[in-house]
C-alpha cells in the first residue's frame with residue numbers, strides 16, 4: 001500500500017493541512033464545480049449515499065477508483081467504488097469533532113496537483129459529513145437500549161421478522177434464546193437499584209461475549225433479554241445458551257457486605273416451517289417459563305417441552321439440571 005502523501009494530511013474545519021504546507025500545489029477547481037458538489041452533498045443525510053455522491057463528483061475532476069471511509073467511534077466502515085494499490089489517506093477533523101478517516105484508491109500513483117484537487121473538493125464534504133454522522137448516530141441510538149447498549153424492542157421487531165423471512169427463504173436454521181435473570185428483584189432490594197443496573201450492563205456484556213458477531217442481543221423487558229442466533233439449529237442454540245448461562249453465573253459483583261452473583265434462566269426455540277415471529281418468540285417464552293418453574297438457572301428447549309408432554313421422558317425437562325447458585 002502506498003501513501004503518496006508520505007504520511008497523513010489533516011482536514012481541519014474547512015482547511016486542509018498537508019505536510020507540504022505552503023509549498024503544496026493549489027487546487028485547480030472551477031468555483032461552479034465546488035458549488036454543484038456542495039449542492040449535491042446537501043441532498044442526503046445517509047452516509048453511504050453521501051460518499052457515493054462525493055466519489056461520483058470527484059471522479060469528474062480527478063481519476064479515483066474508489067474511497068473507503070472509516071469512523072472509529074461508531075465502528076463504521078463504508079467502501080465505495082474499487083479498491084486499488086495506491087492510496088491517499090486523510091484524517092477529517094473539525095476543532096470539536098473527529099469525523100473519520102478517508103482513503104482514496106487508484107491503480108496509479110497520485111500526483112501532487114491531483115491531491116491538491118482532492119483536498120480542495122474535500123472541503124465541501126466536511127459539514128455534510130458531520131451532519132450525516134450525527135444522523136447516523138441518532139438512528140443507531142433510536143434502536144438501542146440506553147442502559148445496556150443491547151438492541152431495543154423496535155430493533156428486535158425489525159430484525160427478527162427480517163431474519164425469520166431470510167431463514168425460510170434460504171432454508172437455514174434460526175434459533176432464539178429468551179433469557180431472564182433470576183430473582184432480580186432481590187438484587188435491587190438488597191444491593192440497590194444502581195447495582196441492579198450494573199448487573200444488567202455486565203450481563204449484556206457476558207451475553208454478547210458468548211455469541212457470534214452476526215448474532216444479536218435485545219432487551220425484551222426489564223431483566224429479560226432475547227438473543228437471536230442466526231444459522232443455529234437446536235443443538236447449536238442449546239450449546240450457546242449453556243455458554244451464556246455459565247458466563248452470567250461467573251459474574252461477580254462486590255457489594256458493601258457480601259459478594260453478589262447472579263444466575264439466568266433461558267428458554268430456547270428453533271424456527272419451524274410453520275412459525276411466524278410471534279410463534280417463535282412465544283415458544284422460547286414458554287420454555288423460559290418452564291426453566292423458571294423447574295428451579296431456575298437452567299436452559300430448556302421448546303422441543304424438550306413437547307417431548308415431556310408426550311410422556312416419552314421423565315418429568316425432569318432438562319437432562320442435566322443445573323443447581324441454582326448461592327444467594328440469588
Ligand SMILES: Nc1nc2c(ncn2[C@@H]2O[C@H](COP(=O)(O)OP(=O)(O)OP(=O)(O)O)[C@@H](O)[C@H]2O)c(=O)[nH]1
Pocket residue numbers: 147180181182183184185186188192193194195196197200221222223292296
Ligand atoms: N435496577 C434495575 N432493575 C430493573 C430494571 N428493569 C426492571 N428491573 C427490576 O427487575 C425486577 C424484576 O422482578 P420480577 O419480575 O419479580 O422477577 P425476579 O425477581 O427476577 O424473579 P424471577 O424472574 O421469577 O426469577 C423488578 O424489581 C424490576 O424493578 C432496570 O432497568 N434496572
